[in-house]
Amino acid sequence: MFDTALTxxxxxxxxxxxxxxxxxxxxxxxxxxxxxxxxxxxxxQLGPVWSAPLMFVLDIFRSIPLLIQLVLAYAFLxxxxxxxxxxxxxxxxxxxxxxxxxxxxxxxxxxEAVPLTLRRAARSLGMSWGQDMRHIVMPLAxxxxxxxxxxxxxxxxxxxxxxxxxxxxxxxxxxxxxxxxLQEPLLLLTICGAFYFLISFPVARFGGYLERRWSNx
Amino acid sequence: xxxxxxxxxxxxxxxxxxxxxxITTMQVAILSMVIGILLAILLTLxxxxxxxxxxxxxxxxVEIARNTPALFQIYMAHFGLAGLGLHLSPYQxxxxxxxxxxxxxxxxxxxxxxxxxxxTQPRAGRSLGMSDLQAFRFIVLPQMIRISFPTITNQMxxxxxMTSLGVTVGMNSDLYGVTQDLNAxxxxxxxxxxxxxxxxxxxxxxxxxxxxxxxxRLFRY
Numbered sequence: 001m002f003d004t005a006l007t008x009x010x011x012x013x014x015x016x017x018x019x020x021x022x023x024x025x026x027x028x029x030x031x032x033x034x035x036x037x038x039x040x041x042x043x044x045q046l047g048p049v050w051s052a053p054l055m056f057v058l059d060i061f062r063s064i065p066l067l068i069q070l071v072l073a074y075a076f077l078x079x080x081x082x083x084x085x086x087x088x089x090x091x092x093x094x095x096x097x098x099x100x101x102x103x104x105x106x107x108x109x110x111x112e113a114v115p116l117t118l119r120r121a122a123r124s125l126g127m128s129w130g131q132d133m134r135h136i137v138m139p140l141a142x143x144x145x146x147x148x149x150x151x152x153x154x155x156x157x158x159x160x161x162x163x164x165x166x167x168x169x170x171x172x173x174x175x176x177x178x179x180x181x182l183q184e185p186l187l188l189l190t191i192c193g194a195f196y197f198l199i200s201f202p203v204a205r206f207g208g209y210l211e212r213r214w215s216n217x
Numbered sequence: 218x219x220x221x222x223x224x225x226x227x228x229x230x231x232x233x234x235x236x237x238x239x240i241t242t243m244q245v246a247i248l249s250m251v252i253g254i255l256l257a258i259l260l261t262l263x264x265x266x267x268x269x270x271x272x273x274x275x276x277x278x279v280e281i282a283r284n285t286p287a288l289f290q291i292y293m294a295h296f297g298l299a300g301l302g303l304h305l306s307p308y309q310x311x312x313x314x315x316x317x318x319x320x321x322x323x324x325x326x327x328x329x330x331x332x333x334x335x336x337t338q339p340r341a342g343r344s345l346g347m348s349d350l351q352a353f354r355f356i357v358l359p360q361m362i363r364i365s366f367p368t369i370t371n372q373m374x375x376x377x378x379m380t381s382l383g384v385t386v387g388m389n390s391d392l393y394g395v396t397q398d399l400n401a402x403x404x405x406x407x408x409x410x411x412x413x414x415x416x417x418x419x420x421x422x423x424x425x426x427x428x429x430x431x432x433x434r435l436f437r438y
Contacts, residue, residue, distance in 0.1 A: 060418065063378075063417065063418045063422070064378070064414045064417050064418055064421075065379075065381035065382075065417060067382065067393060068381060068414050068417065069414075071410045072410045079221065079406065079407060082220060158287070159286070161286040161289060172286065172288060172289060175292075184300070185296035185297055185299060186297050189289070189292055189293050189296060190297075193281075193285045196284065196286060197285055200283075200285070201280060201284045204284060
């Protein structure tokens, strides 16, 4: 019953796919978070009216399927601008912007959760805007924002399964290639799902733990 | 400006076909949401029941739905079940995958909403002679839906966006599938997918506006 045609080589192939998934995720989450913090601070500083154009653009990334974003970006950069970028770089770019769109909202929520009186107190003690941001807002906002940021990072990891559409062979795509060859969908999909689950589940649990711990005091 | 001639007319001529696809997309999204909400309520009941087997089943469902990619769940519905001998059409597997995902996420949201409802309320209902189920149906459920209404709206938007994944299992009647087929015919990738993007954007905005109107009418305090 447990006969399988899965060889060590196939397993290495899957591991490479998993590595690609993690690579794309780490790059886009890292860059996307930096961009998202910038956007979030801009959004907070400018207020809802003046940051409306920026918010409109970021909202687009949240209202269009990632699959279409990837195809559009690939087509635009490839056939319209003729830049000849690799699928991997397009995937990272799109996922970075996608991450930053969500991250901006999280950052804004975090900043808004810091009581204004606290910040005024900091300013009246002679702190500059930067010092206030660095020493008062950042530690407090991080507490509020980190659980949702963890959720976002995991979401991006799961969504990175879609980058197959720009010719990046990540975990799910390599699984599908093997399914086509070996015709053992259930086993291969279970392995693939187990990988995602084993990364996502503990981290999500940790995020839930942080949320519970930090919301009590 | 660009070394490329945009052919918007060709793409525009295909608008009726794409709108037909958009209707299928909406159909799948709404169906998956309706079934998903019902299943999520069921899962919430399972978790509250105190029965270990039912609770474990619900928790497993929720954790798998939340910790694996939606695309994986759709693959599982299509290729995984086919491995067990159950062959679903692309439409059915897409619907099944999204519904599974929706139910898992919504059940978790409902659990968060339940925390905001004091335990004393269903107990008061019980002491008034309501059965456990009645107390849930008439006291807990309405508040639960009200509290989690924004997240239900978000999930609806997600459901619409997730329908685009159906193309991976061979679905070609939804908006993304139609666009992909037209693309194969005309090779106007950028123009066609830009139009699809606009249609998706409009659908999402309509859902959000509709949810805002509904919430204003339903939830006046």
